[in-house]
Amino acid sequence: MPLETVTTGLQFPEGPIAMADGSVILVEIRRKTLSRVAPDGTVTVIAELGGGPNGAAIGPDGRVYVCNNGGLGWIDLEGGIMVPHGAAADYAGGCIQAVDLQTGTVEVIYTECDGRPLSAPNDIVFDRQGGFWFTDLGKENDTTRDYGALYYAKIDGSFISRQRDRLSWPNGCGLSPDESVLYVAETWTGRLWAYDISEPGVLKAPEVSYMPGRLILTLPGYQPFDSLAVQATGDVCVATGVNGRITIISPGGAQQEVPIPDFITTNICFGGADMKDAWVTASSTGILYKTRWDTAGLKLAFNG
Template structure:
């Protein structure tokens, strides 16, 4: 199968991750090594929306128009295979960015530190669901990660413990919660009930190559999964069958994706680019919520 064409929307980004479609051809991306949240317009113009510090890793749009960011506190992979550390690291948290102002809406996440929030999405109950990959920089002594839920008043609850590095997260059209488990190459799926813990997951799919990272659903129920070290995006149908593999340039490291304007937007983290694939697809409508308060 011929690989779909793509274009580079923006270049020179500082390890982009966590894209969120904003409408009218605009996409928000976090820059882990740039320590900021940026808006990329269709013509490639990049505007800084907020200086975040740490290592921003994922973003989600709230119903209040704010962008919510999972910030791991200051850690990123590098092209050499080592780690980048922020000059002023902190324990990971969830931040809110609106009108150029940055506030913390969830700190002191559940479980022992370090907390390394990775990705996030709003659920049917309006809570913000966040994966915490825990001490992923120490793979020999890796401890289980967590999934936390942040309520509108900022209250944080642990809803699951997930070993082997929980990563990307998204609610599917079936109302279940899908989570990438990077070190097993698996996509896990949790049944979801309002106000309850998630219970034990099932394996929805196992990637044939690469490690699952960020992901998103289209309106038809297909799941697009970035295989970060496999240099591709795998596409699965609602039953977990692999439909298509979209190759990306070698060394690009696709880390996360979103859908809008008929396009699949993919962050090429290692090469500092945001790419757009013209696939004539529409996004699954996302749940939204808002979190009050926070400290600037």
């Protein structure tokens, strides 16, 4: 698939949202902002978020909900390549934020669950009931790391539930077309998990007690997974690092690959009238790409 460079110079872009006007809203993790990229590549800042804004999604009230990981450390390589490394020196905890697109007003919705602070919220997806699932990757430093977790919450701050605990690097998340399955990509293991949903916001108990869900696929070698998006067919498109690509995975575990020229390819989103316009964040190089996808993306519960 030929790639069009929409814009360059982004500060580690992630969490893209395709908007009806052709623009893309995304976070710039290193810049600590929610930004808008116009079709002509012009970048404007919507809000200053602080910490480390990561996954983002439109909620039922039209605001953008952001998983903020609390801030990352950075390594700068030759050629302007940016690589995240552990927690920022001023890391003070993760949170869920909501941003009014008209005013840029930022509200912190959640900082903890049942008295336990959020560590590093990473990715988010809304269901049709207006609640949202989100992953918490966990933070690490030179000697220790937090476990990750999987949460469900409501936008008014009234309810948050930890649905899975003691997970290893849960990153991208997305719902199947019928919302009966939550897919979660596990970063350093290169695994895609499926979690069966019994009712909105509640996961079924795992079929095997020592596994968090149903294992769909484990990639061979060292191929870390990042964020994901689901196609209308139900296949899952997972951004894949080191080799730089989008890995398209069927619910049965079959896979195909679309190469992307960045070893830290982090996310994909779909939009356009036929949902076949795709935007990909190439984060280490700070580029947003656009392409035409062979298969339509799944239309999300709430859209810009």
